[in-house]
Amino acid sequence: MVRGSGGVLGAMANRASGAASVTSADVARLAGVSRATVSFVLNDTQGHRVSEQTRERVRSAARQLGYVPNAAARSLRAGRSNLILMPASVSAAGRLVSDWVDELHSALEQRGYVTVLHAGRFADPVDAARAWAELRPAAVLALDGDRFTTEASGVLKRAGVRAQLVFASRPIAGMYTIAFDHAEIGAAAAEHLVARGRTRIGVVMPPERGLDTFARPRLAGAQRVAAQHPVTVSPVELAYSQEAASGLAARWSALGLDAVFAFNDEYAALLMHAFRGAGLSVPDDVAVVGADDLVLAALQQPALSSVRLELPSAERIAGVLDELVVEGSADPVAGMRAHVVHRASS
Amino acid sequence: MVRGSGGVLGAMANRASGAASVTSADVARLAGVSRATVSFVLNDTQGHRVSEQTRERVRSAARQLGYVPNAAARSLRAGRSNLILMPASVSAAGRLVSDWVDELHSALEQRGYVTVLHAGRFADPVDAARAWAELRPAAVLALDGDRFTTEASGVLKRAGVRAQLVFASRPIAGMYTIAFDHAEIGAAAAEHLVARGRTRIGVVMPPERGLDTFARPRLAGAQRVAAQHPVTVSPVELAYSQEAASGLAARWSALGLDAVFAFNDEYAALLMHAFRGAGLSVPDDVAVVGADDLVLAALQQPALSSVRLELPSAERIAGVLDELVVEGSADPVAGMRAHVVHRASS
DNA sequence: CCAACCCGATGACGCGTGTAACCTGGAACG
């Protein structure tokens, strides 16, 4: 039962013959004034007198032609852009973060910035920085700041990028850094499991592209906690598919683990389902902890314990970014906090 | 148990005194050649002889200064940009679509384009088009094309945007349209439920910002099917929270429905959990169908039937986009298909 | 010995803006 014609609605040439862009010179010509006057009127430039009658002629001409200023030319002339670049993959970070990013977009828009996501895949951070630098953004805001280097920062700075704000586990020279240590997430999960009496903890490591940036420090955080207690922490690879999950569940008992931190809630849900299929009981045979505390977590059976992240408010971050761009520096901001929401799975 | 210092790692002024951007003139000066030569070397311009020795001097100077070309100046001069703009909210569309978007990013990058996501919130499509037009992208690609108008398209065209590709349920004048009718999703779900013998179908309508664009046509598609059979279809509001879900489940029997199309898999999972809490049996008391066919769907108990979307390959779309930009027109492309993956919940 | 040619490199222009500096005609003022 396949619905949808799969058909084609329309394919048409949409390039007019002389489809050149409308410029302010066109507006000036139509309004019968100079280009400078057009600029003064449309930008409401202070300190320049233009009669109301002329203003209206200009505005009407602009409307009639559908004039929109060229951001490239404007930034070129101004020497700075109002672009804020967020290098980020859309989906990798999970729903919690994407919602936060949406909020940030709105907050920055209100301050006159145009936020832009760019999800290039670069092995070398310096290559990445070069690609971003070409756009000459006013600021760069990176969520996975731990992939950054001082050299990459230098590339951006030399390209005239005025502010660099990264979320990272350690300060990076030349960048305004906000504490966002994924190790804390792993540590919170591990501490919780230790407090619940578990001693042999597995930590899920997803092999999916881009996730190791988050997974490795989470493992390290758990290991740091393990070093202070008589418990073991070991990495366990798990791809996001049912086959991988049931495979892992089948050989679970051989691993000799009594708890698992499952990277995030989605992997946790996947794994709990596989455990059930393999006849393992949660939390009796194995305790499970997720992360992100999505709605999904509370829906699991048993309900899933999860590490909840408290991100700084998007509004606050937008303010900092603005201050960095305008003044060159900004007050410190409290970073991320992580704590476990305890439910039946652990 | 709160982990994370919430502390501050570093806040520093990162603006050097004369932090102007490095230009090709700087490179020329250092290499002891003209700016034209720098351009020829760095762009490998054909038809111009430059001695290998000079080439190396230029490249070395560029490397030493950390020179990165200014994309704005380049597009200004070239009269066209290599920017492809995707107006899209990051999270709204769900994981299936975000993964697809990531693929598309890569495919376009290989063709030399820089893809950029812009998630502005505009009530008026013409305002939105104006904001996008300022960036003078080579192309605009919109997933929720049904919000578009011919007038908005005109704004973009007058700004010199060479290609406009939208996914929409109906052709839009001036745009290359690919069939992506959310009505087909609702219709597929409804047909499936009718075939399974259900007669009183509810359709979940999420009140969340931005989702009504998808929800309304899905409802309409279901209603279209209902008109051809002795069944009823009625909208049911459900916010994405446990409270809303259990509230709905509590008054479910009063609604007199024997099936529900739950907008997508996440809403379906939420609702199934609430049904269970209210003592309702799935599928005996009520059949449930989701959409997107995420991994999540198969994990539900009972396993969730789901409408699977087959999107055109990202690679193919990238090809079409390139052709539209370069040639002004492109061959038609088959649109989205939808079919139900049947599992235990229906 | 001059013309023809090619190699290697440069000067100058314009893309679309914003703005500092300048211009003009009329009114106010001494």
Place this chain on the structure above:
DNA sequence: CGTTCCAGGTTACACGCGTCATCGGGTTGG
């Protein structure tokens, strides 16, 4: 009447880049 002043404009320039037209000078050909 000469000067000053102001409202209401305009002219000219620079931002960083790609590229067309040009040029000096060495080699080759007639």
